[in-house]
Amino acid sequence: MxxxxxxxxxxxxxxxxxxxxxxxxxxxxxxxxxxxxxxxxxxxxxxxxxxxxxxxxxxxxxxxxxxxxxxxxxxxxxxxxxxxxxxxxxxxxxxxxxxxxxxLRPFTAEQPALDAMTSDDAVTVTESATRIELEPAGGGDATALLFQPGAKVEARAYAAVLRPVAEAGHTVVVVKQPLGIGFLSTGALDAARAARPDVERWVVGGHSLGGVVAATEVDAADSDAVAPAAGLLLYASYPAGDVSGTLTAPVASVSGSQDGLSTPAKVEASRADLPPDATFTVVDGAVHAFFGDYGPQPGDGSPTIPHDDARAQISAATVAFVDEVAG
Missing domain, CATH: 1.20.58 (Methane Monooxygenase Hydroxylase; Chain G, domain 1)
Known part of the structure; x- marks a missing residue:
């Protein structure tokens, strides 16, 4: 038993x-x-x-x-x-x-950004694993724009708002960030310089967190002898610290009055951290997500202007600034 x-x-x-x-x-x-x-x-x-x-x-x-x-x-x-x-x-x-x-799920690009990814007689669009390039059909001039997306925002989402820059004659390079985090692509400017030796000067821009990274890149490279970072473009963004005494390149800040993330108060406070000659453009009625085409974003404000109108104003301010840097 x-x-x-x-x-x-x-x-x-x-x-x-x-x-x-x-x-x-x-x-x-x-x-x-x-x-x-x-x-x-x-x-x-x-x-x-x-x-x-x-x-x-x-x-x-x-x-x-x-x-x-x-x-x-x-x-x-x-x-x-x-x-x-x-x-x-x-x-x-x-x-x-x-x-x-x-x-880490990314915000996916929507129309009209997807249509803006198509090449035509004015702009040639090429895409690789790490970047998107919008090249003027006749070849770009000596000034190019390197753009850092916002956190977790797909790079294609900025094609429509930045395509007018290429149509104006300047090459545009949109960075595909690892995991959609700008801090993981801090070497993007050096990579772009190596890939495009024909570019003599770079305007470096970014949206939200991408703008923070762009400010760091410009602050470190605006005095370089070869292909310097000749301008800083901030979309609903501001630098992580005070660069008013070290940054010599011109700065353009474009923001939205209804932004619930990079609020008007935060953008206004960033004046003290930027050179005194920095220009500020506020798109009345625009929200954080209007600087790209990727749908609503949690925590954002409520727009009081159509997205198409806001995009047109943002593009116009961008083209004007890059044209100014190009001289």
Whole structure:
């Protein structure tokens, strides 16, 4: 009888992990797959046309979730001590990873930006894994615009607002930032210089967080002897610190009166951090998301002007500033 009881109890010794653990792992893995599916269904264009790093993260998420589901289905002996702690740490890290992948979902470009990505007799549009170039059909002059998108905003979203700059004769380069974060593309100006040795001077601009990065790039390169950063263009943005005493290049700030993120008060306060000759243009009725074409943005204000009207004013101010720098 003792042998029978022992035989019956033996499987309990080699039992699987507790049910709650197995189901938690499965839930996190399933959530990861759902997040990837949601990103691909709602932001396919941004994933395909964005910097490849985010697509790599999505692929790694699918692989990791698949492995986790496979392992959760296998019988495993109970873990104790440091191995159990390591498992908990890994599970917490997995939850954070899935949350990060979801948060990094880009704002996808919409019309008329998508139509502006088409080449015609006036502008030739080329696209690579790291940048978009809008080149005047007859070749650009010696002044070009390098543009840093706002956080998580797809680069194509700025094609319509910046295309008039190319139509005016200046090459435009829009940066595809890794993971849509401007601070991960601080070497974009040097890369553009290397790729375009024909450009003698660069206007560096950016939207929101991209403008913060642009200000840093211009402050560091406006006195360079070769292909200097000859102008700073801020779209609903301002520098991270005081550059009023170090920045020698001209500055143009373009903002919206209804912006709920880079509010008028914040833009006004940035005057003290910029050179005294910086120019400020306020588009009455425009919001933060009107500086590109990517749909509404959480936390933004309510517009009191049509997007098309705001875009036209922003483009006009941009062309005027680049023309001024070009001389």
């Amino acid at each position: 003792a042998d029978v009881v022992s035989e019956r109890e033996e499987p309990v010794v080699a039992q699987d992990r507790p049910g709650w653990w197995t189901w938690t792992v499965r839930a996190v893995a399933a959530a990861g797959l759902v997040v990837v599916a949601w990103v691909l269904l709602t932001g396919w264009g941004a994933v395909v046309h964005g910097h490849p790093l985010y697509a790599v993260l999505l692929a790694l998420t699918v692989v990791g979730c698949g492995v986790a589901l496979w392992r959760a289905a296998r019988p495993r002996t109970p873990r104790a001590g440091w191995r159990r702690v390591l498992g908990v740490v890994g599970l917490v890290a997995a939850v954070a990873w899935v949350a990060l992948v979801a948060w």
